[in-house]
Amino acid sequence: MRPSTSQGTEHVHTLVIAERRDEADGVISLTLRRADGSALPPWSPGAHVDLVLGNGLERQYSLCGDPSGAGAWRIAVLREPDGRGGSEYVHTRLTTGTRVGARGPRNHFELRTAERYAFIAGGIGITPLLPMVAAAEAAGAPWSLLYGGRSRSSMAFVEDLARYGDRVVLRPQDEYGLLDLADHLGAPRTGTAIYCCGPGGLLDAVEAYCQAAGWPEPHVERFQPKADAAAGENQRFEIELSRSGLTLQVPADASILDTVRAAGVSVLYSCTEGTCGTCETDVLDGVPDHRDSVLTAAERAAGDTMMICVSRARARAGAQTGRLVLDL
Template sequence: MTRYEAELVVARRETAADGVLVLTLRHPLDARLPAWEPGAHVDVVLGPGLERQYSLCGDPADGAEWRIAVLRERDGRGGSAYVHGELRAGDEVRVRGPRNNFRLEPAPRYRFVAGGIGITPLLPMLAAAEEAGAEWTLLYGGRSRARMAFTQELARYGDRVTIVPEDESGLLDLASVLDDLSPDTLVYCCGPGPLLDAVEARCPAGSLRVERFRPKETDAGAPSEGEAEFEVVLARSGRTVVVAPGVSVLDAVRGAGVEVLWSCTEGTCGTCETEVVEGDPDHRDSVLTEEERAAGETMLICVSRCRGRRLVLDL
């Protein structure tokens, strides 16, 4: 499996809101960048052991540059602090991708819900829905108006966009946009976990698409079931790798010398999604839909395990 990877130049560095920095990335030789669709994200390698995923929030038709937005997180793990404090216009940064686990599916009607920096993957979706002639609305909340990015950019859509600063208007009125959804409406939501959980509780089955920046809280299996030793058979070579309790499938196969793609190790980016040839995966990711989990055709090997004693993977 191959993927695009290159050193890109920070062509522009702009402030989109309090604590939100927008970086525009270009190829140093002005080469065209790979095409992408709304919902895609890229991996940005900021240093040894410091790799983060950011949604592309520019124009998919512009092959000359990619745009990302980075929220400065006070209690983060160092990625946003590095971007805000160290990266300057003219600097180069290694970027991989794009990948898309949050695709905009065709529909006549959409309801978009964003919380804070969760507005970023939705921006190109709004433009795509508009171009397609779909009926849509956006409900966008944040702690304060000053901390909500891209509000001026959104103004062109008029009353289809509802801006809700919490310090002025309180929490988002989800009932106003999610109750009584028509069967042909898709809901797209991105933001903090509590917002996604609240939206999920109101949406009919099959209507919701979400992207999480942090792993979803899951009910792990009992130690005898969820953390027991099991075998992974590598279908391409026939080799068998033992996955010990407390060791991820990803670490086990890498430890056996198998090259696999990986990034976040939290089950949120989708880089390590692997085809399941045989066996019953114990899904613990925040990417796959319930339908995809039930089908059991792929799994994210950085966090998911096996419900039985043996998995056969396309590795």
């Protein structure tokens, strides 16, 4: 079980954009520092931060710099004209010298120790994998990276990856078509961990291939919720908040997050879509109905943590409604 981040509120760091660079077509990187140059909180490969952009906008971006560089955080942002406004704000409003709020870092995509690694990136999904590749290299673990994008000009950090030689396989779609997962992964190899980040279609394909080929469940990070993540009928259920001493009814048309906030309970949250992991909460009793896109199959089966922005409660055998006891 990962440590829960659901207790209290989290400090917002006021940072300055120290550098802004064009990394590819539609992709910029931002280097964030404190104004006084003091150290930032430590992080590990796979971590992300929330940018607090104002006007109610908050967005999660993977850290893609060097974890040993305590004085700076680096993120990369793809401009999405048809998105929800966050990337457009970053591209048009954040320039060198601009101040911006940031929360975190948090890590729900942690690089676990393995004998060898197979990394797969699609588009801007390269960002959390950059420090993972560097960590695997530093540890002396064998690794490979399959990196695809719409076109070569749209693929960020290609120059940074050139130093790794043929362990990095670049496959722009306009030159090679869709990524050949069978060629890259092949038959299951003991001790190999698969890490993948990118568009939902790629992650679905990787998960499906691994299941069919007999690979262990891959480690994935999603930018958008799974298409069927919220499937299921919504029913009323009860929650008990162990630390707050409250018992609340969660209506069919509201989430646990909505309900506890309406009761005045302070809880961390960000995406409200079940993808960022910010609202992860420990479950002390009851059976969660997991509808997030963060937890692995093993973590869902354990049932000791849940994302309260989207997940609900299952009724136990013989019970009319579900009931959960949460560490809130």
